[in-house]
Amino acid sequence: xxxxxxxxxRLSIGSWSLPxxxxxxxxxxxxxxxxxxxxxxxxxxxxxxxxxISHAPLQPRDIPITSSTNSLSKMTQTKSLxxxxxxxxxxxxxxxxxxxxxxxxMPGFGIDSPLNFPKLPEDIKTAREEVMRATKELGDLxxxxxxxxxxxxxxxxxxxxxxxxxx
Amino acid sequence: xxxxxxxxxxxxxxxRPTVSLTKKLAKAFSVNSTATFEEIARKVSLDEVNVRxxxxxxxxxxxxxxxxxxxxxxxxASRVLAEDQAMDSWVGFCVEDMFPAASQTLKAIELNxxxxxxxxxxxxxxxxxxxxEPMFATFGKDPVRAKxxxxxxxxLTGGEGYEISYMLDNYDWTTIDSTGGTFVDIGGSxxxxxxxxxxxxxxxxxxxxxxxxxxxxxxxxxxxxSDRITFxxxxxxxxxxxxxxxxxxxxxxxHNHSDKYALNMLRQLIPALKKGAKxxxxxxxxxxxxxxxxxxxxxxxxxxxxxxxxxxxxxRTAGDFKELFEEADPGFKFLGVTRPxxxxxxxxxxxxxxxxxxxxxxx
Numbered sequence: 001x002x003x004x005x006x007x008x009x010r011l012s013i014g015s016w017s018l019p020x021x022x023x024x025x026x027x028x029x030x031x032x033x034x035x036x037x038x039x040x041x042x043x044x045x046x047x048x049x050x051x052x053i054s055h056a057p058l059q060p061r062d063i064p065i066t067s068s069t070n071s072l073s074k075m076t077q078t079k080s081l082x083x084x085x086x087x088x089x090x091x092x093x094x095x096x097x098x099x100x101x102x103x104x105x106m107p108g109f110g111i112d113s114p115l116n117f118p119k120l121p122e123d124i125k126t127a128r129e130e131v132m133r134a135t136k137e138l139g140d141l142x143x144x145x146x147x148x149x150x151x152x153x154x155x156x157x158x159x160x161x162x163x164x165x166x167x
Numbered sequence: 168x169x170x171x172x173x174x175x176x177x178x179x180x181x182x183r184p185t186v187s188l189t190k191k192l193a194k195a196f197s198v199n200s201t202a203t204f205e206e207i208a209r210k211v212s213l214d215e216v217n218v219r220x221x222x223x224x225x226x227x228x229x230x231x232x233x234x235x236x237x238x239x240x241x242x243x244a245s246r247v248l249a250e251d252q253a254m255d256s257w258v259g260f261c262v263e264d265m266f267p268a269a270s271q272t273l274k275a276i277e278l279n280x281x282x283x284x285x286x287x288x289x290x291x292x293x294x295x296x297x298x299x300e301p302m303f304a305t306f307g308k309d310p311v312r313a314k315x316x317x318x319x320x321x322x323l324t325g326g327e328g329y330e331i332s333y334m335l336d337n338y339d340w341t342t343i344d345s346t347g348g349t350f351v352d353i354g355g356s357x358x359x360x361x362x363x364x365x366x367x368x369x370x371x372x373x374x375x376x377x378x379x380x381x382x383x384x385x386x387x388x389x390x391x392x393s394d395r396i397t398f399x400x401x402x403x404x405x406x407x408x409x410x411x412x413x414x415x416x417x418x419x420x421x422h423n424h425s426d427k428y429a430l431n432m433l434r435q436l437i438p439a440l441k442k443g444a445k446x447x448x449x450x451x452x453x454x455x456x457x458x459x460x461x462x463x464x465x466x467x468x469x470x471x472x473x474x475x476x477x478x479x480x481x482x483r484t485a486g487d488f489k490e491l492f493e494e495a496d497p498g499f500k501f502l503g504v505t506r507p508x509x510x511x512x513x514x515x516x517x518x519x520x521x522x523x524x525x526x527x528x529x530x
Contacts, residue, residue, distance in 0.1 A: 145243035157265035
């Protein structure tokens with residue numbers, strides 16, 4: 001378990017982390033069920049033993065906090081809506097404070113609005129990226145998988161018209 | 168460019184009618200198991216390198232994930248693609264029918280700027296049917312694609328905001344009911360609207376008109392309403408045979424036609440119209456810009472572009488409908504547009520104040 005670290009209230013595995021959940025929560029969660037080894041593809045022979053970690057095959061949609069392989073997909077980790085909203089608020093405040101204090105123009109949709117963000121110091125650049133990422137993630141979550149797939153396909157099918165027209 | 172890549176990925180992932188079931192990436196392995204890229208590649212008869220690059224791109228849209236190196240598992244989104252039949256039709260129609268049609272639409276309107284003929288669309292160019300046949304004829308020859316389009320449309324219009332109940336609850340049906348008047352549902356398919364109305368109003372008589380094939384396949388109606396609902400084969404591009412009815416109704420019909428054909432459809436009614444007859448259209452009505460959120464406005468404006476790319480047809484604003492009636496004949500008086508709260512469609516109404524039809528008894 002050398003790759004598992006705890007930092008404040010967070011469990012950190014490799015490059016990702018998520019908040020602890022209590023044992024009772026874990027037990028109630030269907031997401032944490034583990035499929036029998038026989039259900040796993042041949043790939044399981046991938047050499048997990050190298051890492052000294054026993055590899056528990058993952059259920060789809062899993063939040064695999066009990067598993068300790070370091071290549072768990074970030075894609076099925078689900079942050080809470082409020083956590084994401086909090087990230088957006090917190091990081092937006094950082095960004096806006098910087099823009100105000102450094103006398104930069106505020107972003108806008110009008111003709112006189114700045115066309116690009118100014119060069120930002122590293123921490124503010126990160127804050128801006130966090131806002132973009134968390135906004136997208138929160139939007140995807142509240143849209144839900146079925147509607148996300150619906151509008152993804154719909155937007156894709158109309159891209160040629162719109163792109164043609166803007167060329 | 169990103170959109171093109173997503174298109175490829177969706178194309179490979181969703182079901183393709185031309186390809187056997189086992190070739191669907193989304194169905195290449197069960198939603199409760201995992202598989203390696205190599206296993207999936209074998210299953211769908213594609214090269215592993217390409218399967219990997221497609222799937223890893225799809226993963227950036229949360230379609231599939233890679234829980235450990237080289238092992239693919241489903242996500243909620245890939246599960247939708249694997250299990251939801253309606254969405255399967257939707258995605259298939261979007262990426263295999265609409266996308267190629269959209270890519271040829273600018274070319275189509277450059278060749279024929281009036282964009283008024285259903286045989287000169289982007290869809291026609293992409294299907295090599297220009298000046299030969301409209302989309303419905305192409306689909307008529309291909310039951311698999313026709314069924315997929317039907318499923319795709321049903322998955323959109325079967326959703327919230329499209330229920331027939333909005334039409335039933337937001338129009339004055341008591342007048343026509345009190346006089347035992349006649350309601351003609353033009354292009355009414357299997358009579359869904361008439362069946363609902365007949366169950367609610369006991370005196371209205373109904374005629375459902377559609378093409379012979381559709382009429383022939385209409386299911387048997389319940390005994391308590393069947394004596395008031397008549398099915399009739401009729402092509403709405405030709406003269407209206409039911410004379411002297413109280414309401415002529417078009418649901419999801421006018422938006423399938425350019426002004427040229429919509430004008431003709433309205434004019435074909437005139438020889439049948441009595442003074443005071445209503446023409447009621449149940450369709451999208453384009454809002455003026457900025458009246459709705461950009462998101463809601465985008466849906467309805469995309470639908471407008473869909474009509475262009477597939478049929479050279481269009482969605483219309485209230486003003487467009489008013490002009491359409493005025494241009495069809497000065498005898499039409501436009502009464503206005505009602506959009507029930509929560510409904511994505513509108514009720515558009517006009518009354519005939521011109522000459523009475525030629526005196527024959529109404530049916």
